[in-house]
Amino acid sequence: MTCLYLRSFLFSIRAKVMNLFAYPTYQAFADMMLPMRHGAALVNHSLDAWPAFGETSHGRSIRAACELLTLAGLTPVRPPFEIDSVISEGKSVAVVEEVAAHTPFCSLLHFRKETPPSVPQPRVLVIAPMSGHFATLLRGTVRTMLAEHDVYITDWHNPRDVPLSQGRFGFDEFVQHVIDFTETIGPGAHLLAVCQPTVAALAAVALMAADDHPAQPASMTLMAGPLDTRINPTRVNELAKSKPLEWFEQKLISAVPFGFAGAHRRVYPGFMQLTAFMAMNLNRHLDSFETMYYERAKGDPAKADTIRTFYEEYFATMDLTADFYLETVDTVFQRHALPLHALEVKGRLVEPSKIRRTALLTVEGEKDDICAVGQTLAAQDMCDKLRPYLKTHHVQTGVGHYGVFNGHRWERHIYPRVRAVIYDNEPRAVLVSSRARTIQPVPAATAAEVTPAAPAATAVVDVDVDAAAMDAANGTSTTSSARSAAAIKPQTARTPRRRPPAAQ
Template identity: 35%
Template sequence: MRYMATYDMMESIRNTNQWLGASALAMASYPAFSLFPNPAMEWLAAWGEVTERSFARMVVKPDWNIPPVVGAKGQDCLVSIEPVMERAFGDLLKFTVQGREETGRKVLLVAPMSGHYATLLRSTVISLLPDCDVYVTDWHNARDIPVSAGKFDIEDYTLYLVDFMHHLGPDTHVIAVCQPAPLTLAATAYLAEEAPEAQPRTLTLIGGPIDPDAKPTDVTDFGHSVTMGQLEQMMIQQVGFKYAGVGRKVYPGLLQLASFISMNNDTHRDAFTNQITRVAQKAAHEHDKHNKFYDEYLAVMDMPAEFYLSTVQRVFKEREIARNVFTVAGRQVDIGKITTVAVKTVEGSKDDISAPGQCIAALDLLTGLPDSKKASHLEEGAGHYGIFAGKSWRNNIRPLVLDFIDANNGTPERQKPQAKRPEKAERNKSKAPTKPAAA
């Protein structure tokens, strides 16, 4: 009950702040106050509007809101979303462009389970849809999963990926973003031994902690500074009576959000202060840059406690993936068994979550893969978000990834990407793997 009480207390604090924002907006918008101009009331209304919106978004799963894709004849083709595999802790979604034939590029986007919904990859999906048939792993909020569904740790996560890849078949190109990169690599190695005919053609790892110690960050330092017992006492709570997962132990999304914000506290403070100013000056609008980013950033989900704890212990503390000693269901997974899947790593030079060196470490583990099937790319000036959803992704990384897919697709005729190709000098940054400086 102690953990349920703290979980419900956080929800009460969030709900109270949402109510305060709504009350301030309602009071400051009272018609009588408009008889005489009062800047104080305008600022109070602006604070209330921003506050209510921010705290309301924390418990709502965002919609995908995928716009139509322009067809070959210039017509708008609607995009439908349907689950092709439904499981207790996550579904495999397919994004179908109506009226369009298959493109020849079947892409599986492995979304992170790190506190945000899969919709965090919305812009990534939108950028790939004109040229690819896109599938996405849609992880469920642990607070909504009954205790009767059982546990879900990193071994279960890996087996989910194995099932998804096996279902999609060997003509799949997998792109893992951030947190799932090491487990996607392990899932591919698992298939290499258990079902080699189901291995994907390519695997692109974007900003993932394959070897967290290759270059330490605040995330890795925190993982090493606390014991597992301390982590469980500080971070793990039980879902309260309000949700279907009552009694399930979770790492609450609100705690994860607090951690995210604390890492760049000044940046977020300035962003909200500036937004309140813009609202008060009538310069903000529903779909401005601030709302577009924070509507997604503030929408958080709970993670199963066993998944969070096993990730910290086995991926960060014990470095089982980096040391190639990861086990699934009692059997060791040998990454060196991958011999046919082309692998590319992508890193950002200013990534403060998975620093350069952590992801490229995967290439050293692929001892059975020829160098001709290995590639790496370091995007200069890009942070963690930018390498999969920002300008760096759209203008440079995405075309390079599509080139990598085409080069290893095994299909004689392929639809060419519609995106503008980067200049030759920029494309030469994607090169054969080199040993990380910190490795």
């Protein structure tokens, strides 16, 4: 009984700094609507079993209306990736999902090909955003990458299913997950971060570089991310700066209701995030629902199925922990801590200038209304100690935010550039014969020692070449890059001839 009163007292205190009743009210409404949605689904199944009526104009209209009612609800469970096979090396290869590592807040999913490729493919960690949707939002990204890469992805868990006893999850913990998962995959891996986690990815690589971590990634691709939201601020950026941090905590933070494993955990609920995103383009969404209804009613299911598939994924929402959401708003959107060299992770200053070995690719969409052009490009200036040939930037014309990582322009225009950067910087073991010889230049002789003889041959010695040792000494990695020299050709060192003495 004492514990019950103590818990009630603590919640009365928390109610002052968060919207305590938002989540329970939504959940009660969703539970009330559930029988209606199931009933609508049952009607559609009945129409399938009675095609004589289901294919009439009245039957199609009923089906279209019931489909809208069935779709009018959010799903708090991650949909399946449904990537059973992929075309690799000209043949269909089965794909198996495996959990390579696991924490209470995230699973590291590995899409393993059952038939290993003839040549090992680059290992890529796709860092999915923790912004209200599940990692399956990047299903198209993963499917495209799988053909020529060994793909891993961060599968973030819904905080409503994580007990309070598992502790907090904030921005620092997000960065630590990226570091730990990169270390799990091993040295020479590649990172690809989409949207919101680009900040955490850059911070993780900077910290690994500062520690000279052996698992520093070979390349880092940052796509449509808010690295510096002072540049071309969008409506989202302006909203984040228009209110004090306390306003976001009081209006948007609620507690997971009873009946879930994460009960009492403070979160930014997924339904609030989805509402905010849909409000930005409400007319467009209403037009899509209207189109889906009329296309289904007139008997043209192809377009209706496309719209339905999109919204089934779009309405699969997850919560964000309050710590992570508020810290992100504070550091990324209000204080601009990263571009102002003030970002700290677990008390350590994040210095992107420490990055010297990880190649950088930044990608932006011309019509992106969430992370505008220039915000991701800012990473190029932050990594000011990175050599120019390790930096690449691409702006894709004609695409918005989601078009950067999904759709035909991603597949035809953006992915080839991502692939090129990854393969150009992929560490490869170079087989060198034990009888190989390295060329050592002869020091230039002084004029007094020079004799009018035939050109002197370059000195050559027999040694065993250790590529790793050479890399360690030179501070570089052994890569097969189009931007590096293909070979060094030995040249004969010619000595200057003496001039004949002047006539006496």
